[in-house]
Amino acid sequence: MATHSMLQDRIRVAQDLLGRVEQLCNRQQRSVEGRAKLCSKLRAELKFLQKVEAGKVVIKESHLQSTNLTHLKAIVESAESLEDVVSVLHVFTYEGAGGQKQTLVVDVVANAGHTWVKAIGRKAEALHNIWQGRGQYGDKSVVRQAEDFLQASRQQTVQYSDPHIIFAFYNGVSSPMADRLGEMGISVRGDIVGVNSVAGADEGGAREEGSEEEDDEDGSCGEEEEGGRDEEGQGEEDEEDDGDEDDALHTRVDRATVVASLAFPTEVKVDVCKRANLDITTLITYVSSLSHGNCHLAFREQVLTEQAAQERQEKVLPRLEEFMQGKELFACQSAVHDFRVILDTLGGPGEKARAEQLLARLRVVADQPSERTQRLAPSSKVNRRSLTIFGTGDSLRAVTMTANSGFVRAAANQGVRYTVFIHQPRALTEGKEWRATPI
Structure with missing residues (x-):
């Protein structure tokens, strides 16, 4: 009876989470990359639970407790707690210590990419024991995972700053582990719980071998047929299967003693780059007659007519001005030279006048492509x-x-990601307005 009640509860949770994920894009008012993948995992879990309910799959009660829902629920709640969520279950590729390509799954990428969140649903006891080297073979401690996150983040800068990493614990984390993560520069969210006894414990101990605590973090983007379960119905992440007997023997964690409870910050301060480098397309767009109100025209050139329609729908100049505000503005010599050539050929008097005003605001620098740029194949x-x-x-x-x-x-x-601000293009049109048709 207890098993049936637990099963019904899990099914309700899965259905509720699916609905919440569907609403995620509405809350963020943007498309959230990876939402379909997260929904797929939830549907696979729901499908599996419904098979158990129908008697098509027989599993032990302990396997039912090891449902993936704990981790999936943690991901959903993390995404709901943050602003400007870019993606969920995002796979990053980075270079490991040995120079080999590694993959890392970040559960939630938020704050326009400046914040990475790892959602952790396992119990504080299990996490602490794994950290102390008392986990099962292959278990990788949270501290070791934090090292991977830090290494990957240094190679995935956003506006030349490393993403801020948050480890969100939904079943608590021991105080010594939280302190260690803090020393590493990882922010901790969730309940920090006390430790009853540390006699003989090596607080810095961590296993040297193993894989991520969630099998999901192998970088795979594939769809699961049965929620990533084996023939016995064992959950792929085993978030809650922490082994009660093992906990009774080894645990030093007292979940009843909550030392602190840390919520997600309401506002995350980030280092915003204060320099902007204008390329030729931006210089042209900024001075274009289209960007300065002369967009109610149908041109003989289809591309110009389309750009005019785009400008009527969404003005590009306010976006450029907003982004440039408060920044030091640069342009390289090649960009300015080619811009002037195009301007002399196609620009009208108004566009040329605006160009001089814009160029007076810029600091023109010598061409100096970065080392990694020079490695790109043409x-x-x-x-x-x-x-x-x-x-x-x-x-x-x-x-x-x-x-x-x-x-x-x-x-x-080719593996080179530039820090960019992308906008819609606008061409120089002043010289072609005389033969355009007013709309």
């Missing part, structure tokens, strides 16, 4: 001019403003 999207402009911005540790999203994607495909 292609149709990766040309020398773009390498020079984006590479100079990279050397300056500035955010490159651009409408050239093709280059950004092509460089990312």
